[in-house]
């Protein structure tokens with residue numbers, strides 16, 4: 001039996017090499033934040049930078065700031081800061097648009113690169129937006145492509161046959177936190193002559209990723225989750241060097257042109273990663289994100305991963321020993337190699353209400369329909385004591401059934 005005392009949690013905090021990073025975030029008093037996998041908290045540096053950008057760069061500098069404050073360089077500069085977190089070279093990563101839009105671009109391009117093949121392989125459990133976009137691309141092309149929804153992740157390798165043009169997968173599943181084998185599945189795709197696109201929304205900033213070593217074709221991902229860029233912060237896009245020669249992504253806006261300010265009559269794609277831009281970058285959001293990414297300075301991704309696994313192991317063990325009889329079922333893999341940085345349980349009837357009752361107690365997790373309670377563990381600012389207090393509150397809510405009150409059952413729009 002492991003030591004379940006608060007003192008034991010506090011001792012782990014004393015040995016935590018990332019503990020000092022917590023001071024770089026603004027975390028409200030009385031809140032235990034276990035939802036950084038959905039919206040990262042505000043870094044002090046981002047708050048200061050937004051103020052600077054609004055009042056000085058925009059307020060005083062006006063349009064001159066596109067050059068003087070280097071606004072025009074933000075997509076590449078931010079791409080270069082994300083690159084080491086995903087195992088990429090700076091010239092292969094750019095900040096642009098939203099994850100959904102970036103998927104549209106790279107999937108359209110990838111299908112154009114495999115014109116004789118008609119199958120796209122994905123998972124039924126994939127984040128719905130990714131599958132909606134894939135369906136949209138298929139309709140738009142009108143060439144009879146077929147989206148294959150693999151039901152069980154164990155069947156993915158077998159589904160990737162010689163008719164497959166593109167495989168679109170999310171590295172860490174948004175519901176159960178299962179991590180797929182990026183190296184193995186990328187190899188399967190390539191062995192079958194297909195291309196692969198990885199969505200890193202729930203893994204960038206949560207676990208080490210090595211796109212270059214895995215030889216991935218394209219990747220996309222969010223910056224407002226584990227990268228703490230702020231609500232609706234722009235996304236990122238990775239393209240392998242061999243895919244920078246095509247210049248064929250379909251959203252060929254002026255920022256994707258080789259010289260946007262030449263205002264030429266015809267489109268000539270940029271020869272580099274800029275070809276994946278579309279229109280004018282959102283400077284205010286980009287400035288916040290640029291500053292938020294500085295939090296990663298000096299962070300070892302190995303330390304990050306070790307702490308992530310320790311936090312999730314600890315959470316699972318505490319829940320299972322303190323509230324075994326309340327109907328919570330773990331759906332996150334116990335195997336470290338298949339686990340991201342969030343943990344999910346299902347509950348037969350109280351999922352939404354239990355989370356609502358927990359939030360009322362200052363512990364913020366989230367609910368994912370139809371029955372999932374989801375908790376994110378973000379090693380930069382989550383402590384072992386946080387985990388202990390969160391489980392303590394959850395246990396009390398379950399023991400006393402406080403969640404079963406009308407106020408906690410009323411659903412809000414965003415869950």
Ligand SMILES: *Cc1c(COP(=O)(O)O)cnc(C)c1O
Pocket residue numbers: 098099100101127129130170174199201202222235
């Ligand atoms: C959060 C998430 C997205 C979000 O996409 P947006 O276009 O930024 O809204 C996409 N894919 C996955 C897997 C996600 O978890």
